[in-house]
Amino acid sequence: MEHSDTSGYxxxxxxxxxxxSPRQEIxxxxxxxTLLELLDRLLTKGVxxxxxxxxxxxxxxxxxxxxxxMITTADKAVEVxxxxxxxxxLA
Amino acid sequence: xxxxxxxxxxxxxxxxELPAGFGLLVVDRLAALVEVAAEGADLRDRxxxxxxxxxxxxxxxxxxxxxLPVRAGAIFSHPSEIARLLQERAAEFERDLTRLEGKxxxxxxxxxxxxxxxAPPNPPAPSGQSRGLAYMQQLVQRQTQEQNHLKKVEAxxxxxxxxxxxxxxxxxxxxxxxxxxxxLLKREDVVSFKTQLQHCALPAIIIGPTPPFSFV
Numbered sequence: 001m002e003h004s005d006t007s008g009y010x011x012x013x014x015x016x017x018x019x020x021s022p023r024q025e026i027x028x029x030x031x032x033x034t035l036l037e038l039l040d041r042l043l044t045k046g047v048x049x050x051x052x053x054x055x056x057x058x059x060x061x062x063x064x065x066x067x068x069x070m071i072t073t074a075d076k077a078v079e080v081x082x083x084x085x086x087x088x089x090l091a
Numbered sequence: 092x093x094x095x096x097x098x099x100x101x102x103x104x105x106x107x108e109l110p111a112g113f114g115l116l117v118v119d120r121l122a123a124l125v126e127v128a129a130e131g132a133d134l135r136d137r138x139x140x141x142x143x144x145x146x147x148x149x150x151x152x153x154x155x156x157x158x159l160p161v162r163a164g165a166i167f168s169h170p171s172e173i174a175r176l177l178q179e180r181a182a183e184f185e186r187d188l189t190r191l192e193g194k195x196x197x198x199x200x201x202x203x204x205x206x207x208x209x210a211p212p213n214p215p216a217p218s219g220q221s222r223g224l225a226y227m228q229q230l231v232q233r234q235t236q237e238q239n240h241l242k243k244v245e246a247x248x249x250x251x252x253x254x255x256x257x258x259x260x261x262x263x264x265x266x267x268x269x270x271x272x273x274x275l276l277k278r279e280d281v282v283s284f285k286t287q288l289q290h291c292a293l294p295a296i297i298i299g300p301t302p303p304f305s306f307v
Contacts, residue, residue, distance in 0.1 A: 009116055041304040046160040049096065
């Protein structure tokens with residue numbers, strides 16, 4: 001899909017369908033770490049673009065706190081033996 | 092529907108195929124990697140994160156395109172708003188793209204507490220010594236071990252920094268279980284840097300290489 005207007009920009013949108021690939025809920029530990037690290041960077045690093053986005057930024061802050069809590073909790077749970085890893089996955 | 096600006100790149104370096112939900116908005120010499128997301132879409136959704144990862148990989152790894160990654164929260168309702176932003180801040184973005192051309196980030200998480208070296212909690216009191224005093228002595232000993240461990244970690248970071256163009260490191264918070272550091276490297280130096288990391292005596296998680304999230 002292509003879109004442009006008189007303000008001098010062109011916008012192409014991928015034509016790949018969102019439903020093309022089935023959802024994969026089960027992930028291995030390595031991919032889980034990769035995705036969490038990516039999310040961590042997306043939320044805490046990168047170019048900061050200010051604007052009328054106060055609500056979204058507030059949501060992000062809350063999400064970030066939640067993520068940290070989740071990582072700490074999972075790490076602690078494995079460490080104290082409350083859960084075990086089998087083949088890199090939570091057993 | 093909302094548009095989330097995910098990264099900025101130069102427009103003249105060619106177009107790559109993008110995963111579903113992503114688009115490219117071009118204004119003069121700059122282009123924005125944009126994600127189209129439904130209202131209320133959760134950033135933590137794995138499928139969404141996978142598509143974002145794929146978009147980064149296609150642009151940055153396969154296309155060797157230098158990216159300025161954008162922090163979450165840059166949400167717009169119409170493409171013209173993103174175009175206006177790129178026009179208004181073109182000089183700044185072009186300067187950063189020039190500075191980071193061909194450079195990548197490699198992150199490290201280094202474990203701070205070595206459980207094997209730490210003293211066991213609540214040790215039995217030696218004969219003739221109060222239990223409280225023994226506990227305090229063990230606590231001091233444990234803190235000293237942790238401080239020594241942190242010094243060892245920071246020495247490794249300092250050594251690795253001599254191989255990098257820049258580093259981003261903040262001393263860890265009290266009670267943190269890991270130290271986090273990011274190094275800015277030339278793309279072609281990543282393999283040799285990782286080889287050097289293998290000599291690192293401490294357990295570490297290597298993150299990346301990724302676009303330079305910590306240096307923009």
